[in-house]
Amino acid sequence: MQSSRMSDFKKLHVWQKAHALSRGAKNSDKDFGRFLGYALISSSGLEHHLIVARDTKAIPESDFVSSITQTITVRKMLYGLLNRLSNTERDSPAKRSSVEKRPQPEAGPPTALGR
Helix, strand or coil: HHHHHHHHHHHHHHHHHHHHHHHCCCCCCHHHHHHHHHHHHHHHHHHHHHHHHHHHCCCCHHHHHHHHHHHHHHHHHHHHHHHHHHHHHCCCHHHHHHHHHHHCCCCCCCCCCCC
């Protein structure tokens, strides 16, 4: 059932337009990093809503466990991609001098199955 919802979502005209624009845009690594940051924040919001839904019995425990596990998995991938992007920028000779001047915030690990 999950995959049918995703395929339905991909049929939306607005999604197709946004996807085409994002693929065609020549975004910088900085812009992409900002996007990844937004995605991390959204994953934290989703996790919070899933916990509230479970605590209020709006969703069954099995749905909560499945959804929270997927959310944490995606968050870990986002952290990895963001860290790799940061390391690539730091290693770039053109970026090295400007990156070394700015302290890099330490990213915390993804949260666990909060109970």
